[in-house]
Amino acid sequence: AQSVTQLDSHVSVSEGTPVLLRCNYSSSYSPSLFWYVQHPNKGLQLLLKYTSAATLVKGINGFEAEFKKSETSFHLTKPSAHMSDAAEYFCVLETGNTGKLIFGQGTTLQVKP
Amino acid sequence: DGGITQSPKYLFRKEGQNVTLSCEQNLNHDAMYWYRQDPGQGLRLIYYSQIVNDFQKGDIAEGYSVSREKKESFPLTVTSAQKNPTAFYLCASSLQGNQPQHFGDGTRLSIL
Numbered sequence: 001a002q003s004v005t006q007l008d009s010h011v012s013v014s015e016g017t018p019v020l021l022r023c024n025y026s027s028s029y030s031p032s033l034f035w036y037v038q039h040p041n042k043g044l045q046l047l048l049k050y051t052s053a054a055t056l057v058k059g060i061n062g063f064e065a066e067f068k069k070s071e072t073s074f075h076l077t078k079p080s081a082h083m084s085d086a087a088e089y090f091c092v093l094e095t096g097n098t099g100k101l102i103f104g105q106g107t108t109l110q111v112k113p
Numbered sequence: 114d115g116g117i118t119q120s121p122k123y124l125f126r127k128e129g130q131n132v133t134l135s136c137e138q139n140l141n142h143d144a145m146y147w148y149r150q151d152p153g154q155g156l157r158l159i160y161y162s163q164i165v166n167d168f169q170k171g172d173i174a175e176g177y178s179v180s181r182e183k184k185e186s187f188p189l190t191v192t193s194a195q196k197n198p199t200a201f202y203l204c205a206s207s208l209q210g211n212q213p214q215h216f217g218d219g220t221r222l223s224i225l
């Protein structure tokens with residue numbers, strides 16, 4: 001069975017400190033993985049995607065994620081948090097060529113001044 | 114500017130009423146999707162369409178219906194059969210089924 005687990009429902013960091021949002025996946029196939037961000041009452045915006053090319057994926061706004069097959073993980077990181085990074089983050093697994101997506105439960109990132 | 118437009122932003126429904134949520138895209142995308150989001154949960158797929166005049170049920174299609182008569186439009190009807198319709202509804206599109214999805218800003222549906 002294919003699934004996505006976000007290990008933290010809520011992460012709080014201080015502005016200027018590193019961000020780590022954790023995601024594990026389960027897939028029978030070579031996975032396509034995404035991270036999306038959602039600000040309150042808004043749609044989702046694509047941060048980055050992994051599609052079996054480089055294992056370290058760079059995205060927008062200084063975010064990056066590393067695909068680790070041995071650990072079935074796809075954690076999202078950013079060296080220095082900004083107040084505008086406060087939002088909900090979703091780790092997403094694509095199930096096949098139909099584009100059907102499996103969403104994690106989401107991680108709320110709080111950034112304190 | 115290309116994008117996905119969902120309307121209205123807020124919608125209220127009386128018991129027993131059907132309501133239709135609009136989703137329009139000018140990205141020339143083939144595939145379109147409807148998701149439901151409940152508080153503290155990820156998104157769940159309601160219906161999706163990979164081509165005009167064709168659509169498939171997602172994981173939670175009961176109580177919903179869709180049509181895809183035009184490439185640009187994928188309206189969702191929440192019928193009276195949907196017993197718990199209060200949620201945030203998101204529409205998305207992608208160039209093809211295996212490309213990243215682009216999302217609209219959502220419609221929040223509430224029951225009066």
